[in-house]
Amino acid sequence: DAGVIQSPRHEVTEMGQEVTLRCKPISGHDYLFWYRQTMMRGLELLIYFNNNVPIDDSGMPEDRFSAKMPNASFSTLKIQPSEPRDSAVYFCASSPSLGQARRPQHFGDGTRLSIL
Amino acid sequence: AQRVTQPEKLLSVFKGAPVELKCNYSYSGSPELFWYVQYSRQRLQLLLRHISRESIKGFTADLNKGETSFHLKKPFAQEEDSAMYYCALSRPTGNQFYFGTGTSLTVIP
Numbered sequence: 517d518a519g520v521i522q523s524p525r526h527e528v529t530e531m532g533q534e535v536t537l538r539c540k541p542i543s544g545h546d547y548l549f550w551y552r553q554t555m556m557r558g559l560e561l562l563i564y565f566n567n568n569v570p571i572d573d574s575g576m577p578e579d580r581f582s583a584k585m586p587n588a589s590f591s592t593l594k595i596q597p598s599e600p601r602d603s604a605v606y607f608c609a610s611s612p613s614l615g616q617a618r619r620p621q622h623f624g625d626g627t628r629l630s631i632l
Numbered sequence: 633a634q635r636v637t638q639p640e641k642l643l644s645v646f647k648g649a650p651v652e653l654k655c656n657y658s659y660s661g662s663p664e665l666f667w668y669v670q671y672s673r674q675r676l677q678l679l680l681r682h683i684s685r686e687s688i689k690g691f692t693a694d695l696n697k698g699e700t701s702f703h704l705k706k707p708f709a710q711e712e713d714s715a716m717y718y719c720a721l722s723r724p725t726g727n728q729f730y731f732g733t734g735t736s737l738t739v740i741p
């Protein structure tokens with residue numbers, strides 16, 4: 517299993533542009549999470565899905581951020597328009613469903629986003 | 633509400649010295665606690681979880697419900713332990729994790 521796959525690994529773009537981050541969870545995992553990592557705030561949960569349905573998006577900073585999960589094997593996080601303060605590393609993680617104790621989350625390599 | 637606190641953002645120890653990374657949590661129920669580690673420019677990976685009661689790479693962590701703590705300890709630090717460490721809490725219901733702000737550990741040769 518290749519694990520959680522994120523693309524791109526690095527993204528550099530100008531302020532105001534639309535940014536789309538992609539994630540492929542581990543096959544069979546029902547939960548998918550998007551996190552943002554910064555030096556100041558550490559790891560923040562943005563949104564998570566269960567069976568492709570968004571469950572909690574309270575961590576999404578503002579309306580410029582949106583996330584979708586059209587099927588069990590793909591999710592996107594979109595920022596439109598992007599701003600310099602969005603620069604961070606964005607991680608995607610997935611985990612199997614409950615029923616067999618709480619399962620640890622498996623993380624992707626992250627996307628390092630720089631907004632100029 | 634649940635909360636995970638890692639009071640130290642940065643921690644430096646000499647090689648061979650004991651190391652303890654602190655983690656305190658607030659949650660009224662019975663959470664599950666985890667430690668994740670992130671080596672330089674790598675993905676986060678699970679280090680250990682309290683229900684396993686195991687030692688990974690020489691690290692151990694004991695859940696102290698009285699003090700609501702889950703400190704990570706290693707008796708003799710190694711240079712390869714230098715990394716970012718995150719403490720995380722999971723509630724009995726839901727797969728959502730709550731992460732602390734992380735502690736960056738540097739082991740000085």
